[in-house]
Amino acid sequence: MISMKCKIALNKSRLYGLDYTINPYYGCSHACIYCYVPSLIGITYDEFRVAKPKENIVDVLRKEIRKKKTGIVGISTATDAYQPLERKYGLTRRILKLLQKYRFPIDIQTKSTLVLRDVDIIKEFDYASVGITITTLSEEIARKWEPFSPLPFYRLETASKLVEHGIHAYIFFGPVFPLMKREEVKYTMEEFINAGIKEVVIDKLHIKKGLEGNIKRAFPEQWKKIIKKDGFNEILDEIRKFEGKIEIKMAWE
Numbered sequence: 001m002i003s004m005k006c007k008i009a010l011n012k013s014r015l016y017g018l019d020y021t022i023n024p025y026y027g028c029s030h031a032c033i034y035c036y037v038p039s040l041i042g043i044t045y046d047e048f049r050v051a052k053p054k055e056n057i058v059d060v061l062r063k064e065i066r067k068k069k070t071g072i073v074g075i076s077t078a079t080d081a082y083q084p085l086e087r088k089y090g091l092t093r094r095i096l097k098l099l100q101k102y103r104f105p106i107d108i109q110t111k112s113t114l115v116l117r118d119v120d121i122i123k124e125f126d127y128a129s130v131g132i133t134i135t136t137l138s139e140e141i142a143r144k145w146e147p148f149s150p151l152p153f154y155r156l157e158t159a160s161k162l163v164e165h166g167i168h169a170y171i172f173f174g175p176v177f178p179l180m181k182r183e184e185v186k187y188t189m190e191e192f193i194n195a196g197i198k199e200v201v202i203d204k205l206h207i208k209k210g211l212e213g214n215i216k217r218a219f220p221e222q223w224k225k226i227i228k229k230d231g232f233n234e235i236l237d238e239i240r241k242f243e244g245k246i247e248i249k250m251a252w253e
């Protein structure tokens, strides 16, 4: 396995609600076909999906953290901190221990059930929030849309277990699969509520460089409609009907 070294562990964030970001891995083997991180960091999708651990990130963080002003740390803003490599390297778990020790609040985003391994540490934080990403509950779609991530059923179960542990867990419902029908949206929102989720953050598909080809290969019949996001306003209307039953936030607002 090829690894790499980083110079900075905690990066200043320009994302709303986050003071810092930390990404223990470079790249992501979940290889979601809509992932636009490769275009943001200037590498190809194929390069990005071969993830590498940042082997020195825990040491770098240990040196940095005493000098940094406390602030909310977004974990997994450009990777998934709980992708399969984490089972072997455990970087995320060691990072969490340091952040907790120095009392930095955290916001984790993941598609992986592996986050449940770290419930013991997450519960110790003064403030911790965990966003579980679900873009559709259809296994058929998910297998093409997010081919190497845990299936949505397991993600919803993970979110529900986090709630049972008393952890603030929300669903990051994005990018919502653009061709969802109203009934599917309704069912999906109901399932979130039945799982005990109190907050959902909605995001739409962002088409960046290189993504069109991925979508065309995975959905040869429907790719044009997906890219045009036909029907997204109807999806939003359906989601908004659930206002009052679950807190709804838009990722772009």
Ligand code: SF4
Residues within 6 Å of the ligand: 028, 029, 030, 031, 032, 034, 035, 036, 037, 078, 079, 080, 111
């Ligand atoms: S899990 Fe996130 S970072 Fe990883 S490929 Fe999917 S969208 Fe990109």
